[in-house]
Amino acid sequence: MxxxxxxxxxxxxxxxxxxxxxxxxxxxxxxxxxxxxxxxxxxxxxxxxxxxxxxxxxxxxxxxxxxxxxxxxxxxVRHVLADRFAEWSLELDNYQDDTASLIHYCYEVWWTRIGATKACGLPHLVMAEAHNFPEIAAFYRQEVVVPGNRLVERILQRGIDRGELRAMDVGYGTTLVLAPLIFCAIAQSSGGLCLPNPQFDVPAFLRLQADTLVRGLAPDAQGALP
Structure with a gap:
């Protein structure tokens, strides 16, 4: 239905x-x-x-x-998360700046539109109850996880095509981008249980994470990705 x-x-x-x-x-x-x-x-x-x-x-x-x-x-789920992917995809289509700025922007947008809102509790809820309600987990994966992964893959491929990121397996790269967001969502919805201190500044952490990703995935970075 x-x-x-x-x-x-x-x-x-x-x-x-x-x-x-x-x-x-x-x-x-x-x-x-x-x-x-x-x-x-x-x-x-x-x-x-x-x-x-x-x-x-x-x-x-x-x-x-x-x-x-x-x-x-x-x-x-559609109202607060899934229906936003069309809007975010259009934003990506029209984004003009470099990939480093785009990754920083994506983290900022995620925080203001999802992470700092009640919606950040939905991923934690689904993960916690997936075993007992596999149909809910399957729905969430199809409506949120899959399109979310595809959007991040597009961002990384855009950077590779423009020579702003080195060649990589975008599947692994997508996990690198999304892992800190999942951590922050769980931290927020659990009352900061897994954070090192009550003063932990999530936006500052995400800015550092974005900067670390950009530097680590730059074409001149040392080492090779699988």
Whole structure:
């Protein structure tokens, strides 16, 4: 089943009635409530009744938009993560600066749009519950992991083609780029449990990571990649 669409009503020039405005806002309110509960309680422990209650609607109203908890979770993942890949791909198509600046920019964008938001808890949730809910893990891999890997592969291949990065297996290179983001997502969603101290500056760490990657993958760097 595909994800539901939430189109706004046509502009008639007059303000919509209060009931109409409320109806249009409900899907977003439900997804916001679902994000709060899924991230704080996990997939298994979250009940649709709680999501509806937090959003201020009945369970029956929730089911009008999302026929099951699994479909609610899928819509949430698409809303906060998967649907952004088209936007990010377009940004990459139009990016004019060099690859070093692009890698720094990607880390900054990830932090501001994902890492510093509640959405950073979703990767941790999926990894924690993948064994018990393999269908959720498979969905997340298809909708988020695969397109995310492809986007990073495009970034690295762009750098190779422009002579700004040395030739490499872009699969290994993609893992190098994404590993610190996964670490930061887990750190954020676990309350900083795996960080060395409470004052750990994640944006500063990501800037250092981006600089280290750029230097290590430069054409004149010492050593060879597999």
């Amino acid at each position: 595909g994800s539901p669409t939430f189109d706004l009503p046509p502009d008639t020039g007059a303000p919509p009635a209060r009931r109409s405005r409320r109806k249009q806002a409900r899907p977003g309110e439900l997804l916001e409530a679902a994000l709060d509960l899924f991230v704080s309680k996990g997939y298994a422990a979250t009940r649709v009744e709680e999501v509806a209650r937090l959003a201020g609607v009945s369970k029956g109203t929730l089911f009008l938009y999302f026929p099951s908890k699994q479909e609610l979770f899928k819509a949430l």
